[in-house]
Amino acid sequence: MQGGDFMLSANILLSGNNYRKVALLFKFMSMGMVTESTFYRIQDAYCIEPVQEYWDKTRAEVIDRLRQKDHVVLLGDGRMDSPGHCAQFGTYTTIEQDSRDVVHIVSVDKRETNKNSVIMEKECFVRTMDALLPELSIKEVVTDAHPQITALLNPERGKYKAWGIQHSLDIWHAAKSLSKKLRRMMWVGVLHHVCNEQFWATSCCEHEPLDEDSQDKP
Structure with a gap:
């Protein structure tokens, strides 16, 4: 070699x-x-x-x-090998909030979820929690707004309700989505603005619109 x-x-x-x-x-x-x-x-x-x-x-x-901590906060997120329903593999990574150390990694093949890629992240999360709860004193879990994971951590009906875990949402995901929407709205505004349209069906220009007299001035 x-x-x-x-x-x-x-x-x-x-x-x-x-x-x-x-x-x-x-x-x-x-x-x-x-x-x-x-x-x-x-x-x-x-x-x-x-x-x-x-x-x-x-x-x-x-x-x-x-194990020495009595209040462990974990951050978790999943990633698929391809977007949409064609994903074959899913990986869920969990880190500890303070140190940012990787605590657990789970990988799932779609064949393990009856070829249903939609529930792969949920399956990864369940395996993660089942592995970590007996080992650590987990008091809070931070994830994105995944509805299946939110249901699992529901304090009244969720699978892990007996553990008293607080479920928090990662604002980064929401901020990322909001920034995309804002950029899209601003771009739509630019397109109308260059056509000298101050108002349209869904919104208006962000600046104060000129009155008719001032628009006619050079």
């Missing part, structure tokens, strides 16, 4: 990159590239086990430290 093949294969994996995208880059640059089969052989033989061992050791240290 060439040293360059090993280093390239290992670093593609450890940096979170995609082999085919990196290979395409090398192709455009007319540079030699380790083959895909060699990449996966190196990954299986030398990379996966050390990465798993490091993660287990690091997570154990984080859990031991958090």
Whole structure:
């Protein structure tokens, strides 16, 4: 095995990159590239086990430290491998609020949810809570406004109502959505403004509209 093949294969994996995208880059640059089969052989033989061992050791240290706290606040969010209903895999990552240390990671295949990608994030969350509740004194969980997760943490009817967990919503998601809406509204306003339309069906220009006399002036 060439040293360059090993280093390239290992670093593609450890940096979170995609082999085919990196290979395409090398192709455009007319540079030699380790083959895909060699990449996966190196990954299986030398990379996966050390990465798993490091993660287990690091997570154990984080859990031991958090066991000393009587008020643990966790932040969780899910990510699918592709948008919409065509997602095949979902990953849910949970971090601790104060230290920002990763506490738990769960991955789910759509085949584990009867090929229903809509409930993958819910399944990931359930597995996360079932794993962490016996280990930590969780008092608050912060997530996005996912309706299925909100239902699970409902203090009266949710699955985890007996644990007395406070459910808070991450305002970043709401702010991100609001900023997109504001930018879209402002762009619509610009389109009407350049056409000299101060008012339209759903809104009006943000500046004070000119009166008819001033509009006629150069």
